[in-house]
Amino acid sequence: DIQMTQFPSSLSASVGDRVIITCRASQGISNKLVWFQQKPGKAPKSLIFAASSLQSGVPSKFSGSGSGTDFTLTISSLQPEDFATYYCQQYNSYPRTFGQGTKLEIK
Amino acid sequence: EVQLVESGGGLVQPGRSLRLSCTASGFTFADYGMSWFRQAPGKGPEWVGFIRRQAYGGTTEYAASVKGRLTISRDDSKSIAYLQMNSLKTEDTAVYYCTRAPRDSSGAWYVDNWGQGTLVTVSS
Numbered sequence: 001d002i003q004m005t006q007f008p009s010s011l012s013a014s015v016g017d018r019v020i021i022t023c024r025a026s027q028g029i030s031n032k033l034v035w036f037q038q039k040p041g042k043a044p045k046s047l048i049f050a051a052s053s054l055q056s057g058v059p060s061k062f063s064g065s066g067s068g069t070d071f072t073l074t075i076s077s078l079q080p081e082d083f084a085t086y087y088c089q090q091y092n093s094y095p096r097t098f099g100q101g102t103k104l105e106i107k
Numbered sequence: 108e109v110q111l112v113e114s115g116g117g118l119v120q121p122g123r124s125l126r127l128s129c130t131a132s133g134f135t136f137a138d139y140g141m142s143w144f145r146q147a148p149g150k151g152p153e154w155v156g157f158i159r160r161q162a163y164g165g166t167t168e169y170a171a172s173v174k175g176r177l178t179i180s181r182d183d184s185k186s187i188a189y190l191q192m193n194s195l196k197t198e199d200t201a202v203y204y205c206t207r208a209p210r211d212s213s214g215a216w217y218v219d220n221w222g223q224g225t226l227v228t229v230s231s
Contacts, residue, residue: 032211044204098151
């Protein structure tokens with residue numbers, strides 16, 4: 001199975017900040033990576049697919065990059081509604097696997 | 108608007124069975140693969156399995172932890188995906204999510220829309 005490692009596991013930031021979350025795959029996955037946002041008690045929401053393509057309806061403040069084993073999710077100009085847990089997930093092979101999540105908290 | 112509505116969750120004893128349904132609307136159900144995920148309390152999401160669209164054979168893939176016990180099927184005439192859960196274990200306790208699974212430009216399937224989830228509790 002491909003192991004996905006996210007860092008940091010938690011992150012404190014202020015409204016208006018720009019943050020970067022990193023995801024590393026244990027082997028190359030090309031660009032087969034998605035990013036999700038999840039708020040407490042809610043279903044995950046898909047943000048980005050194919051490492052850098054924005055899902056329909058997702059604001060452009062979210063951006064993704066990377067290929068191979070190293071990927072990043074950048075969130076610019078943080079707003080209160082952006083504080084949540086973010087997960088990466090690879091879809092290069094079975095089983096689909098997730099990173100452990102990054103909890104973004106208000107400083 | 109894409110909508111996915113799960114139903115059928117509840118409290119069930121270990122060893123018993125349960126069938127979850129995912130009713131889809133707002134898109135042509137037959138044109139998409141469908142996937143199930145789950146999330147145990149306080150844990151991250153976990154992929155459960157996937158069913159291809161009939162044009163690709165309607166075949167399935169499963170996580171090792173559920174293979175042989177959980178089965179995904181679909182009824183395109185009703186726009187419903189099912190998750191049949193047999194021989195349930197306490198570790199199957201989770202919120203189960205139905206998702207739509209389109210293909211990217213290379214043909215690999217990913218997830219774009221999620222249902223709201225349904226809670227399955229396996230306990231005696």
